[in-house]
Amino acid sequence: MRIGDVLFQEVIVTYKIVSKKQLSDNVFTVEVEAPLIARARKAGQFVIVGVSDEYGERIPLTIAGADPDKGTIRLVFQRVGKTTAQMADMNVGDSFGYVAGPLGRPTHVEKFGTVVCVGGGIGTAPLLPIATAMKQAGNTILSILGARNKELLILEEEFRAVSEEVIVVTDDGSYGRKALVTEPLKELCQRDPKPNLAVAIGPAIMMKFCCETTRPFQVPTVVSLNTIMVDGTGMCGGCRVEVGGKTKFVCVDGPEFDGHQVDFDQMMKRMSAYHKQEQQAHQAYQEHRCKIGLDRK
Amino acid sequence: MTRDEERLQELLEKQQAGLLKAADRYEIPSQPMPAQDAVRRRSNIDEVALGYTETQARLEAMRCLQCKNAPCVQGCPVRIRIRDFVAAIAEGQYDQALSIIRENSLLPAVCGRVCPQEVQCQETCTVGRKFRDVEKSVSIGRLERFVADRDKGGSLPKIAPPTGKKVAVIGSGPGGIVCAADTRRAGHDVTVFEAFHKPGGVMVYGIPEFRLPKAIVQDEIDVLKKMGVQIVCNFIIGRTRTIGELMKEDGFDAVYIGVGAGLPRFMGIEGEQLVGVYSANEYLTRSNLMRAYEFGKGSDTPIARSRRVAVVGGGNVAMDAARTAVRLGAEKVYLVYRRSEKEMPARIEEVHHAKEEGIEFHILQNPKRILGDELGNVVGIECLRYELGEPDDSGRRRPVPVAGSEFVLDVDTVIVAIGNGANPLIQQTTPELEFNKWGNIVVDEKCATSMKGVYAGGDIVLGAATVILAMGQGRTAAAAINEYLTQP
Numbered sequence: 001m002r003i004g005d006v007l008f009q010e011v012i013v014t015y016k017i018v019s020k021k022q023l024s025d026n027v028f029t030v031e032v033e034a035p036l037i038a039r040a041r042k043a044g045q046f047v048i049v050g051v052s053d054e055y056g057e058r059i060p061l062t063i064a065g066a067d068p069d070k071g072t073i074r075l076v077f078q079r080v081g082k083t084t085a086q087m088a089d090m091n092v093g094d095s096f097g098y099v100a101g102p103l104g105r106p107t108h109v110e111k112f113g114t115v116v117c118v119g120g121g122i123g124t125a126p127l128l129p130i131a132t133a134m135k136q137a138g139n140t141i142l143s144i145l146g147a148r149n150k151e152l153l154i155l156e157e158e159f160r161a162v163s164e165e166v167i168v169v170t171d172d173g174s175y176g177r178k179a180l181v182t183e184p185l186k187e188l189c190q191r192d193p194k195p196n197l198a199v200a201i202g203p204a205i206m207m208k209f210c211c212e213t214t215r216p217f218q219v220p221t222v223v224s225l226n227t228i229m230v231d232g233t234g235m236c237g238g239c240r241v242e243v244g245g246k247t248k249f250v251c252v253d254g255p256e257f258d259g260h261q262v263d264f265d266q267m268m269k270r271m272s273a274y275h276k277q278e279q280q281a282h283q284a285y286q287e288h289r290c291k292i293g294l295d296r297k
Numbered sequence: 298m299t300r301d302e303e304r305l306q307e308l309l310e311k312q313q314a315g316l317l318k319a320a321d322r323y324e325i326p327s328q329p330m331p332a333q334d335a336v337r338r339r340s341n342i343d344e345v346a347l348g349y350t351e352t353q354a355r356l357e358a359m360r361c362l363q364c365k366n367a368p369c370v371q372g373c374p375v376r377i378r379i380r381d382f383v384a385a386i387a388e389g390q391y392d393q394a395l396s397i398i399r400e401n402s403l404l405p406a407v408c409g410r411v412c413p414q415e416v417q418c419q420e421t422c423t424v425g426r427k428f429r430d431v432e433k434s435v436s437i438g439r440l441e442r443f444v445a446d447r448d449k450g451g452s453l454p455k456i457a458p459p460t461g462k463k464v465a466v467i468g469s470g471p472g473g474i475v476c477a478a479d480t481r482r483a484g485h486d487v488t489v490f491e492a493f494h495k496p497g498g499v500m501v502y503g504i505p506e507f508r509l510p511k512a513i514v515q516d517e518i519d520v521l522k523k524m525g526v527q528i529v530c531n532f533i534i535g536r537t538r539t540i541g542e543l544m545k546e547d548g549f550d551a552v553y554i555g556v557g558a559g560l561p562r563f564m565g566i567e568g569e570q571l572v573g574v575y576s577a578n579e580y581l582t583r584s585n586l587m588r589a590y591e592f593g594k595g596s597d598t599p600i601a602r603s604r605r606v607a608v609v610g611g612g613n614v615a616m617d618a619a620r621t622a623v624r625l626g627a628e629k630v631y632l633v634y635r636r637s638e639k640e641m642p643a644r645i646e647e648v649h650h651a652k653e654e655g656i657e658f659h660i661l662q663n664p665k666r667i668l669g670d671e672l673g674n675v676v677g678i679e680c681l682r683y684e685l686g687e688p689d690d691s692g693r694r695r696p697v698p699v700a701g702s703e704f705v706l707d708v709d710t711v712i713v714a715i716g717n718g719a720n721p722l723i724q725q726t727t728p729e730l731e732f733n734k735w736g737n738i739v740v741d742e743k744c745a746t747s748m749k750g751v752y753a754g755g756d757i758v759l760g761a762a763t764v765i766l767a768m769g770q771g772r773t774a775a776a777a778i779n780e781y782l783t784q785p
């Protein structure tokens with residue numbers, strides 16, 4: 001396929017949503033037309049999505065899967081603020097303003113042996129392509145999926161398909177074990193032989209404690225950081241974190257890093273930088289929705 | 298008739314009678330640039346410099362001595378025939394002036410505004426030399442802007458018959474725009490790939506509206522489109538497609554890489570990860586490209602609502618960041634610079650404007666660390682005073698810290714504007730390409746890289762450069778590409 005043809009297609013389709021599903025109260029998955037990204041992407045990479053007009057925010061979302069033949073990528077997102085709320089209100093046939101990528105370095109996949117995959121909340125979505133790629137490379141996958149309650153647990157079936165063992169935990173015990181992900185993680189680390197690698201993706205605080213859990217067992221732990229981003233191409237430095245005492249840019253040096261080296265406390269502070277303004281924007285959008293009656297659908 | 302008009306009339310009559318002497322020309326006062334009021338402009342983002350009136354332009358043009366050897370031309374990186382276009386303005390032949398400029402520059406409305414004229418064309422001007430003051434030189438840039446702004450566009454350059462060859466231009470900054478135009482004129486099929494969602498490079502995401510209105514850049518992009526250049530945004534070379542794929546699979550015969558600098562540098566001091574510390578790139582991108590100054594009024598990208606801001610650096614980028622902070626409502630903006638004011642790389646006009654807008658200059662000072670509160674927010678910046686020591690290799694007197702001179706500026710935002718390293722994306726994904734140790738692409742005098750059919754120019758080659766230098770390289774590369782593609 002010559003690129004001219006693909007470009008032409010992409011100009012015409014303009015990142016159309018071809019399917020949409022609600023996975024839980026606040027989590028949605030969409031398939032979006034983006035043929036070139038679908039072909040180029042590898043596990044661990046993300047895209048920058050601009051939802052609406054040219055002054056909408058640019059937000060990073062992990063590519064949770066892709067179908068190169070259909071020319072689509074899959075995104076799983078959680079409604080947390082204005083932009084993700086706008087996305088949740090879009091339907092099949094609507095188009096995003098733009099989708100750019102694939103960005104970030106792909107996951108380093110090789111045969112490690114036993115890989116523990118720990119997913120918390122929405123982090124389960126970006127974890128899935130990594131678990132799948134690790135499985136394809138011949139690893140044994142042990143998965144720990146955590147959620148606040150049963151309703152919020154996503155992608156369990158998909159994980160069962162690639163894992164030797166799936167441990168589900170919920171904060172309130174409404175499904176699986178009543179525990180935090182760190183509990184079963186510790187047990188797996190205590191097994192003999194211990195796992196060769198852990199991959200933990202979820203809220204920053206969860207990744208931090210997963211790293212604290214694996215550290216004494218010296219189980220190498222990969223985390224995927226979700227810092228605030230603007231361009232996603234290394235231009236702004238907004239996504240920087242300290243890893244092993246050095247400043248790294250998550251979008252070009254990451255998003256995956258050796259979790260034992262990451263300064264999570266600092267990262268969490270930086271992530272709350274715009275809290276007030278984000279709430280304002282979200283609230284304004286909610287009020288707007290009410291007025292135009294979107295929420296009554 | 299105003300006094301200026303009368304004066305112009307007299308001068309013109311004298312000239313017609315062949316009586317105008319150099320002494321008369323020296324007597325014409327250097328025409329000041331009309332500007333928006335310094336207080337009012339603190340709260341809007343409109344352009345500050347308003348441009349010459351016709352009378353002003355002709356008076357300014359009359360100041361030119363029409364030197365035989367035209368030393369000004371040597372100072373212009375693209376060798377615009379300055380003497381001739383200035384003469385045309387003096388005669389009121391503005392279209393002719395513009396076509397003279399266009400022989401060498403495709404973006405006169407941009408360069409007239411942003412070129413550092415005082416170290417280029419105007420530095421060597423005989424008039425400035427005579428007064429021993431570069432600010433008294435003929436205002437070549439302002440004249441260039443004057444004729445460019447009068448042009449209502451419309452006429453498209455002639456395009457040669459299709460050659461069937463395909464050229465990929467990576468990056469839509471000034472170098473990319475010029476290279477695309479010149480290769481398109483030769484009849485090639487040209488596609489520009491841009492990583493961002495809007496084309497224009499630093500001219501749209503870096504240089505603020507109040508210095509370079511976005512509409513001017515947009516006009517240039519529209520011309521490219523009308524010429525039949527395809528512009529593809531949100532397309533990241535190295536990620537969406539690699540250069541290798543473009544050439545081997547997608548049928549591109551030649552490539553120009555104009556991806557600019559990138560990767561902002563930080564100082565490596567304590568506290569740089571605090572909330573409220575920005576690179577100038579991030580700060581300016583949020584406010585320019587994403588219009589954060591309209592947050593909640595159409596824009597969704599937030600930016601710090603700062604009260605007191607320290608900007609570190611002394612170049613154009615630092616001035617732009619400081620002046621943007623003022624416009625975003627900061628009460629106090631400090632500019633902290635390590636060397637003396639004479640050494641500031643920023644354009645003189647921007648330094649003047651910044652001072653008029655109330656920015657407080659802290660010269661010969663440098664940050665030691667940034668202070669934060671328990672929530673990780675910036676609360677101050679500790680600086681050290683410097684004094685000028687012995688001259689270094691470059692002949693500039695090196696600033697040396699004065700022991701024990703630490704003091705704290707009380708700020709809630711710190712913007713770091715100390716330059717950019719090279720973006721690693723192309724390097725990571727194009728092993729065949731040769732880079733120097735700083736990550737800049739190595740090219741020959743024709744802008745050819747180590748890869749056959751691949752050319753490069755602008756900031757990714759020169760490190761931090763200027764719009765006009767990037768443009769010049771885009772031109773050189775286009776000429777080389779056109780030659781390469783016509784080889785049998």
Ligand SMILES: Cc1cc2nc3c(=O)[nH]c(=O)nc-3n(C[C@H](O)[C@H](O)[C@H](O)COP(=O)(O)OP(=O)(O)OC[C@H]3O[C@@H](n4cnc5c(N)ncnc54)[C@H](O)[C@@H]3O)c2cc1C
Binds near residue numbers: 126275282
């Ligand atoms: C590499 C990467 C991959 C990600 N993958 C996913 C994913 O697959 N699914 C998913 O639901 N979320 C993902 N995120 C997080 C997602 O980008 C944010 O949830 C989203 O930006 C929130 O935007 P909003 O306007 O809806 O909310 P806002 O109200 O703007 O913000 C809510 C919170 O989201 C975070 N956030 C805000 N703006 C940004 C930004 N520009 N970049 C990053 N984080 C931001 C902040 O912590 C903020 O407090 C990822 C983030 C990164 C960096």
Ligand SMILES: Cc1cc2nc3c(=O)[nH]c(=O)nc-3n(C[C@H](O)[C@H](O)[C@H](O)COP(=O)(O)OP(=O)(O)OC[C@H]3O[C@@H](n4cnc5c(N)ncnc54)[C@H](O)[C@@H]3O)c2cc1C
Binds near residue numbers: 472500503558614
């Ligand atoms: C704030 C600021 C103020 C300045 N002020 C002045 C001034 O007053 N006068 C002056 O002469 N110069 C000034 N400069 C410098 C000048 O803007 C640059 O030297 C010039 O723009 C460099 O041009 P370029 O052609 O290299 O491309 P750039 O303008 O740097 O543009 C490169 C483009 O390539 C895109 N890109 C990057 N990577 C990729 C990729 N992998 N795939 C696709 N696209 C990609 C980028 O998004 C960008 O749009 C200023 C710079 C800044 C940041």
Ligand code: SF4
Binds near residue numbers: 373374376379409438
């Ligand atoms: S392009 Fe720049 S340097 Fe050349 S004449 Fe114009 S203002 Fe001067």
Ligand code: SF4
Binds near residue numbers: 360361421422435
């Ligand atoms: S050097 Fe100055 S005076 Fe002489 S031709 Fe150039 S602009 Fe005119």
Ligand code: FES
Binds near residue numbers: 229
């Ligand atoms: S998001 Fe801008 S540098 Fe990473």
